[in-house]
Amino acid sequence: MNSSLFFDISAGAYIAAMITYVIYLVLRNHTAGLVASGITIFGFVSQTIALVIRWINSYDFWMSSHPMSGVVEALLRAAPLRNLYESLIFFVWSLILAHILVEFKYKNRSLGAFVTPIAAMALLFIDISGTTKEIQPLIPALQSNWLLFHVLLSFLGYAAFGVSFGAAAAYLIVVTESKKEIPYIIGSVIISIFIIVLIGMGIDFLSLSSAERAQLIQSHFLKSTLRSESGGVAALSWVLSLAFVFAVWQVGLRLKSVLGSLNLTHTMLDEIEYKSIAVGFPLFTIGGLIMGAIWANSAWGKYWTWDPKETWSLITWFVYALYLHARFVGGWRGKRVAILSIIGFVAVIFTYLGVNLVLSGLHAYGSG
């Protein structure tokens, strides 16, 4: 059986859910909210099935090349966390899981409008970045349980940070009084940049041949728009991007009254923002930093080499440590810490994608 059908169904469901959540926000229609949650759960179930199928397929794949393996070893080696594609899928899965938990705990649906777009963007990114979806043989360095737990826990941590990011973005909108407030400006600019980069990559994708697409990030990243050879195209792209940032900044605050009327209070958002970090921080410390270091030590005898991937994980960790201290001891409150949560997630994305794609470090995922 092939997992891609179920993956496609779940991707479609998440995008439909995102749209329905937004409709729910705008119309404040209870049914729309129910439908949005329903679609999300449907997508989640479908994605879970897809993950299980993929796991089974990789298990068979592993067994075919390692017939002497034990069942447990084969299951571990086959866990669908083996390359960029699988880890992104798993990230989306964890993010949606975290979102469903938050939705049930707080009995409030509106946060979905802020979390499902992250999932949709990640899925879109998978499709346009040209990362391979094949089940590939594992190279020797990746055949390690430490690596597996490292990836598993890191991505659960990233998902928690993603929820915090969504809550922080919603928080900023709820508490901002005027468009001129600096935290609001920073927040809206960062979110616009996400969207612009994704749109830019979409245009790259459409303008490339299917052979070139595999190299999209390495050689063609934003080359058809912002980094175009032709000065005119580049200039136009920059103007349009700036206009887009401006538009997001202008329109973003309109959501304020909408959110206010949905009982999405700033105390609740602030709490979700913090609690997600309280869950994500230990997961990321243990999974991202400690297990990563143990894996490196067991594979190369060096637990820390300051390679860009490690360093960016550390930077991410510093940002969230900063968040905790600024909040609990430094007396920072509200908007300032919300910005830190947003910056933290930017660091997460950079650790996760930017390093491979932009800085291309030593790590194995770079080739995936």
Place this chain on the structure above:
Amino acid sequence: MENKEKKDIFESIWDFLASVKLAIFVLIILALSSIIGTIVEQKAEPAQNLALLSKFFGDSAAPTVYNIFAKLGFMDMYGSWWFTSFLVIFSVNLIVCSIDRFPKTWRIIKTPQKPLSANAIKSMPVKKELTFKVGLNTVKDEFLNVLKSSRYHVSEATEEGSVRLYTQKGRYARLAVYVVHLSIILIFIGAIIGIRYGFKGYLNLPEGSSSNVLYESPTKSIPLGFTVKCNWYETEYYDGSDTPKEFHSELVVIEDGREVLKKIIEVNDPLTYKGITFFQSNYGIMPNAVGQFAIDITPAGGQEKRLWLKFGDIFEIPGTGIRGRIHDFSPALTRDRNTGRLTSYSENMVNPAVAIEFMPPDGNSFTGWILKRYPETSKIPGGHSVKLGDYWGVEYTGLQVSKDPGVWLIYLASVLMCISLYICFFMSSKKIWIEITGDRKAVSVAVGGSTNRNRLNFESEIDRIVAHVSEAIEGRSKK
């Protein structure tokens, strides 16, 4: 502080080093400067960074920028004096801050909890008031029951017409942050021990050879204190592809002329002896080396036998009179798609193959290529099989060698950090006070509590306790 105006110098330095503002500042600096180190290639050839810099600053400015960056230590940032200084400030900050705050936390933990009056309870962060139409002792007993089943150890103080209950749980959870901070310091100490008393190097060992040193750089060797020998090295590939499946080397440790340890190492599974660990890291071919072929011969229906042969050696398939001679070798045989000729597509032994000239007794000699990775090429006419087992003696195994006596401390600190982070975020220190006033017919109760974190959870816990008590009392009055 009695004398607020004049803090002495020592005190202000101490306060500065203990301040969380400094921590925030240092964390920001460390994060920002680390970014530079991920962009500028570290410890690289100057040309690499010059090329990088000219992308940002143009060709003419790049050398100047390079020099400035080099002076600032950006080319080996994490080892630069100022980055190290910030790490030192960070540690000092962390230590001083913890020492500064610890006594206060310890006092909070150690100060015995006292009973509180209803009035004091009403000013607690979490509070509830209720009344019951039953006797004072009944209410007290129900509270004791419910609290006990939530694993609170309750103390009580009785006065005329009132009972005060008080209890706390998880007070030592307040120490968890100190353990988190301590584990960071332990990790630094572990790293320093590793740098000071350990080493990292490499060793390229050709098959069949041995060494009693490792290399930190091509010119600097360090004695191992024993001898390590590589029996053989092998790359295993996934079927039909050039994706490596595993790299193996068989290593032997020799001490005083005796073999003391033998292990086949692979990636993620090193060999350790006397604190020195050998990791499989890479491999390669030695230029101009001449090796020996391991050829496995099985006459039709007979036993397999391994022969060790050199170029030009003549062998016979036992009992058949067929003789063979090795006359060519390719480390990576392929057929060129354009010319149709056989060539090697790599220097490395990706697809090793030998060409053997077979000379049957009838004189009709023929030549065949035998590929190690394709067993079907080993069949020769007459049902015999001639397999290429290995071409031994031309590859070397690339080993990372390291000794790190600090690593156990780092692992210990990691475990500490996992546990203490968990406690820090998910356990709280909770205190509950209750005063029950009234007589044998009616009472009023004030319940209050405080916690150091997760206030909402604590509130619902108090709600639950009160609800259980009310239910139990109602159940009783119905009987």
